[in-house]
Amino acid sequence: MDTKESEETLGNTSYENQSSRFMMRIRKFNAKEVFTWHLAKTLAMGQGLAVLICGTAVTSQYLATHFHVNTPMLQSLLNYILLCATYTTMLICRTGDGNILQILKRRWWKYLLLGLVDVEANYAVVKAYQYTTLTSVQLLDCFVVPVLMILSRLFLKTRYRPVHYIAVFICLLGVGAMVGADLLSGRDQGSTSNILLGDGLVLLSAALYGVSNVCQEYTVKNLSRVEFLGMVGLFSTVISTIQMVILERNEIANIQWSWQVGLLFAAFGLCMYALYSFMPMVMKLSSATSVNLSMLTADLFSLFCGIFLFQYKFSGLYIVSLVVILIGFVTFNAVPTPQPATSPSSSISEEGSYDNTVATQDGIQKQEVSVRITTEDEAQEREEQRGDREKEEMRTSQKKIDNVNVGRSTKM
Structure with missing residues (x-):
């Protein structure tokens, strides 16, 4: 029973994460971009x-x-x-x-x-x-x-x-x-x-x-x-x-x-x-x-x-x-x-x-932008994972408290 409950809890958590990511993308949508x-x-x-x-x-x-x-x-x-x-x-x-x-x-x-x-x-x-x-x-x-x-x-x-x-x-x-x-x-x-x-x-x-x-x-x-x-x-x-x-x-000879x-x-x-x-x-x-x-x-x-x-x-x-x-x-x-960068x-x-200089500068700028985007995404994912772990720990501790309470009630 506990295994099924944990699987359901994990499934609900992943669904909540996907829905939250989707809502975050919608909120971040900018028509000007x-x-x-x-x-x-x-x-x-x-x-x-x-x-x-x-x-x-x-x-x-x-x-x-x-x-x-x-x-x-x-x-x-x-x-x-x-x-x-x-x-x-x-x-x-x-x-x-x-x-x-x-x-x-x-x-x-x-x-x-x-x-x-x-x-x-x-x-x-x-x-x-x-x-x-x-x-x-x-x-x-x-x-x-x-x-x-x-x-x-x-x-x-x-x-x-x-x-x-x-x-x-x-x-x-x-x-x-x-x-x-x-x-x-x-x-x-x-x-x-x-x-x-x-x-x-x-x-x-x-x-x-x-x-x-x-x-x-x-x-x-x-x-x-x-x-x-x-x-x-x-x-x-x-x-x-x-x-x-x-x-x-x-055909060309017959053209009028x-x-x-x-x-x-x-x-x-x-x-x-x-x-x-x-x-x-x-x-x-x-x-x-x-x-x-x-x-x-x-x-x-x-x-x-x-x-x-x-x-x-x-x-x-x-x-x-x-x-x-x-x-x-x-x-x-x-x-x-996305396409692979060509050699300048x-x-x-x-x-x-x-035009090596211009191409190199463009490539460096593109790499900097991609690095910034990647680091921002990784930081966001770390925060989400950290929040998921905290939620899971809270659920586990709550289950332990409930089990203790149940044990006390049976003894009484």
């Missing part, structure tokens, strides 16, 4: 990327529906040429270890594979529209998020907390609401000639995008944004040119060129160029997973534009979907994802010079 300027900047820049993707989608749809132009490789080539002209030229003008010759000597084959992955990811998702429906593309394209989380965990050693998985689930619910609105409004467009092939292309594209974005996050945070964009621009230009000549020479077609091609190329240029900045602020969660709203922006440009039917679920995705995105970024000796600034 969560909704910071950093979070607002990340949200604004992420939605800016979504608007740029919306621009590429609208211009591509105009080219396909009004001018019967389906040349995804030619459109992507314009973006890669702009990247090459800007960032590869910057690498050529660098001196020292950041020079393009030094980069090519050390890791040319890595950027060759990365350029191939990026080109095929763009091509596969556009090609999928010829075989499957818009709904399938929207749903399966979200596969990039779990791929990113798995790859980030394995290679970047990112540690996700339960709140991050909940936030991703909320964002996917928002995508489900968007797809439901498409079905209710009869906007399930696309071909059904080979659904299995089309869905496979979407999944392949999502996996390739995941690989590309993880490599981009690693390069941007450990090397330099200019190096990533310059090398991808260089190798992707060569790869996409070869692939365009092989696969799209007949006009100033409208040229303007749409230019708008698509500029939107893609801006997207590639600004995405590393957002990744440096957050992560590749966060960037892709923010870009889930791109389809909604395209739908809003389509209401005015292509006479789409409006549904209230579109607004619900936008709000739900934004809630999930804010929740994901409100709690940081390998960090190169945008100008090509090493």
Whole structure:
């Protein structure tokens, strides 16, 4: 009996401790610490990327529906040429270890594979529209998020907390609401000639995008944004040119060129160029997973534009979907994802010079903050344990007193 009572007492004590810790966390919650300027900047820049993707989608749809132009490789080539002209030229003008010759000597084959992955990811998702429906593309394209989380965990050693998985689930619910609105409004467009092939292309594209974005996050945070964009621009230009000549020479020959077609091609190329240029900045602020969660709203922006440009039917679920995705995105970024500190000796600034001092100071400050947090938590846990021991001793002494009293009563 005494053993059962002690077990029940310990169980009640642990439950009280957990509930007290939970209440303490609620009391310590400070909205100013969560909704910071950093979070607002990340949200604004992420939605800016979504608007740029919306621009590429609208211009591509105009080219396909009004001018019967389906040349995804030619459109992507314009973006890669702009990247090459800007960032590869910057690498050529660098001196020292950041020079393009030094980069090519050390890791040319890595950027060759990365350029191939990026080109095929763009091509596969556009090609999928010829075989499957818009709904399938929207749903399966979200596969990039779990791929990113798995790859980030394995290679970047990112540690996700339960709140991050909940936030991703909320964002996917928002995508489900968007797809439901498409079905209710009869906007399930696309071909059904080979659904299995089309869905496979979407999944392949999502996996390739995941690989590309993880490599981009690693390069941007450990090397330099200019190096990533310059090398991808260089190798992707060569790869996409070869692939365009092989696969799209007949389609390009049949294009009826006009100033409208040229303007749409230019708008698509500029939107893609801006997207590639600004995405590393957002990744440096957050992560590749966060960037892709923010870009889930791109389809909604395209739908809003389509209401005015292509006479789409409006549904209230579109607004619900936008709000739900934004809630999930804010929740994901409100709690940081701890990552192992990178060695400052390998960090190169945008100008090509090493920034060891700044990186070292940042690392020292982060370590000091983490030590302070750890010591505060340990002190709090010691106080809680001390209080638990005092309570337990008081209960034990009370039991002894009760037993003595019982013994006296029986003798009397």
